[in-house]
Amino acid sequence: MTIDRMVLAFAGCVVLLGVALAYFFSPWWIGLSVFAGLNMIQAAFTGFCPAAMVFKKLGVKPGVAFR
Known part of the structure; x- marks a missing residue:
């Protein structure tokens, strides 16, 4: 999985978590x-995406959008 997909998955999880908690x-x-x-x-x-920077430091493969 690339950073791009990880960022999209993470953002989706945060949105759903916020809705569920609300x-x-x-x-x-x-x-x-x-x-x-x-x-x-x-x-x-x-x-600029802080989550992409964190995923990059964790060793996730780079994608196209966040380098």
Whole structure:
């Protein structure tokens, strides 16, 4: 699996986790999903993604989008 796919999978998990926590515990948890969405938009325009940097340091194969 490449960094690109890991970032997409991680972002999807964070969004779903935020929705689940908001549903079961408190509506304030929807902020986690909002944060993930804003980070994805920011990464699309700037190419800067903290999760990609972490995955790179963990030795995940580079992809096309995040180098």
